[in-house]
Amino acid sequence: MTIMITRRAALLGGAGLAAGSLALPAIAQNAPIRIGGLTTLEGPFATGGQDAFRCVQMELERINHTIGGRRIEFIRESSNAQADVALARARKLIEQDNVDIILGPLSGAEGIALRDYSRTLTGKTIVNGSSGASDTTLRNPSPNFFRFSTDGTQWMAGLGRHIHGMGIRDVAITAGDYAFPYAQVFGFNLEFCRLGGRVTQYWAPLGTTDFTSQIAQINRSNAGAIVIVHGGTDGLAFMTQYAQAGGSKPLVGGSIMADQTMLSARGPHRRVMMGMLSGGPIADIIDDPTWNDFVARYRRRWANEGGFASPSIHGVNYVTNLYGILAGLRATNGDLSGNQAAFQRAMAAAEVTAPTGAAVKLDHNRQAISDIFLNRIEERGGSAVVVAFDRARAVNQTLGMPEAQFLGLGSPSRDNAGCVA
DSSP, X not given: OEEOOSTTOEEEOXXXXXXXXXXXXXXXXXXXXEXXXXXXXXXXXXXXXXXXXXXXXXXXXXXXXXXXXXXEEEEEEEEOSOHHHHHHHHHHHHHTSOOSEEEOOOSHHHHHHHHHHHTTOSSOEEEOOSOOOTHHHHSSOOTXXXXXXXXXXXXXXXXXXXXXXXXXXXXXXXXXXXXXXXXHHHHHHHHHHHTTOEEEEEEEOTTOOOXXXXXHHHHHSOOSEEEEEOOHHHHHHHHHXXXXXXXXXXXXXXXXXXXXXXXXXOSTHHHHHTTOXXXXXXXXXXXXXXXXXXXXXXXXXHTTTTOOSSOXXXXXXXXXXXXXXXXXXXXXXXXXXXXXXXXXXXXXXXXXXXXXXXXXXXXXXXXXXXXXXXXXXXXXXXXXXXXXXXXXXXXXXXXXXXXXXXXXXXXXXXXXXXXXX
């Protein structure tokens, strides 16, 4: 097996030429299935994107890059978390690399752009990577776009209720000014505000490096806790500057804050992150044998090649979506004929198990219904780890609310942040 690690190279697995169960032309039977992987290897989420490709590569190696008797070629492409760049790279994968399926992207606005692009395609499918904007599938969904990972609103299920139950009535929320944080803030506020909680929101564009003014305002406020919905280099900048400013308020993290992409970085931020609560689709420590096996395999494969102490949220989400693709290919014996209609039907009906051990199935919008974990950052064995202490099972995209009622609340945005009394 040959593995090409360059940015634009294909991952070439062992060829398998076993005959399928359907009588297909030889060229169709023997032709490789081409999956285009699109993630962020540039910009603020580059470390998460790198881990996404690590985890996908590990799982393709596990099946010898073969399914239904057909070889899988994995062609890598990079974005930078900007929608226009992601769209250009997706077009390149479809039009120049002639991929059958795109797995990606990573960030929220990118996901909405690729959903819209998928509507223009015939005989191609886009399956989400880790992007978590709720509107990607909730409003105006595309029949060619599937998401086996839960979204940013789902990831906050139970967290607002838990914080209110701790006796905290006022929080300051600092968040990125783009689609994914809007979804996270919306999910937290729906619970917290409906219970009588009050929020003050501070927004910052993606790529912000100076949070000192914002931190000074928050430290002077009456907020009983700070909810931090940043990630990547933005999250690291906020937490570093908050620690340097002597911040001492209890912290609540957005899902990509409490992750090894943050905890693996050295600096003063790790001190203030101890005890941080968060919600999301993964934790470093989950009492589940499927997760323990996945983590052990990840560590064996990547311990000496740049891997984290535990798989990242982006790596797990990309693999969960890869499992959805593989389930569809397995059900159709690798047959992508008929404009992929049978393959897409098989994916829509698939039920898979995420690396965390959580059951995943899709709703009528091809959006995941799955488990969400409540987590706490703890020091164990000299390392900072995210520990799951509770979970909400089978969380749907409207958090249990009737869909029409949920849609009536409007699309998450900086001006519609879900704080409905």
